[in-house]
Amino acid sequence: MITEPLTLYKLMILYLLKSVNYPLTNNQLSGFFLDYEYTTYFTLQKAISELLEAHLIEANQTRNATRYEITKEGSDTLEFFGNDISSGAIEDMDRFLRDNKLRLRTESSNYTDYSRDENGNYIVHAEVREENSLLYSVDLQVPDQDSAEQICARWSDASQKIYAYLMKQLLG
Numbered sequence: 001m002i003t004e005p006l007t008l009y010k011l012m013i014l015y016l017l018k019s020v021n022y023p024l025t026n027n028q029l030s031g032f033f034l035d036y037e038y039t040t041y042f043t044l045q046k047a048i049s050e051l052l053e054a055h056l057i058e059a060n061q062t063r064n065a066t067r068y069e070i071t072k073e074g075s076d077t078l079e080f081f082g083n084d085i086s087s088g089a090i091e092d093m094d095r096f097l098r099d100n101k102l103r104l105r106t107e108s109s110n111y112t113d114y115s116r117d118e119n120g121n122y123i124v125h126a127e128v129r130e131e132n133s134l135l136y137s138v139d140l141q142v143p144d145q146d147s148a149e150q151i152c153a154r155w156s157d158a159s160q161k162i163y164a165y166l167m168k169q170l171l172g
Helices: 003-017 027-034 040-053 070-083 087-099 101-109 143-172
Strands: 057-061 066-070 110-117 122-130 131-143
Touching: 003 027, 003 040, 003 057, 003 070, 003 087, 003 110, 027 040, 027 066, 027 087, 057 122, 087 101, 087 110, 087 122, 101 110, 101 122, 110 143, 122 143, 131 143
Parallel strands: none
Antiparallel strands: 057 066, 110 122, 122 131
8 A cells, every 4th residue: 555645646647647538737637636635736746747757647738738648658557556546536536527527628628829930920729639539720820929829718619619610611
């Protein structure tokens, strides 16, 4: 049985990431650990950092979020040590995932970021994913940073309408 709390938190992070078919953001992971009062924000960040260093999870960082996914090594580690997570913690994690399934999936399915190209223009990259599969992506050139930030902020609300419009136009 694990006596080191940080090790338990790492296994719990692996369990959460393994239990969903899409990345979870830092805010989503923090939401579980803080809402259920397992640990502090700083201890959680230390656990995440150590998981990244050990290549048990990987991170994809954008301007507004960091999204984490479990690696093959992380899955193997969880399979080997997963029994060390208490049944109460597993029940809490399963409840959190079940109660927040729609919100977590929606938040994780919309991705946006922007960058500047060599000509000084801003390029917004936006995509919609269903679990780990890409449904569609769009790259838009915009004149300034404010426009890029506005598109990123509105993407989540507009992405379904845009998809429906594209499908209607392309399929007749």
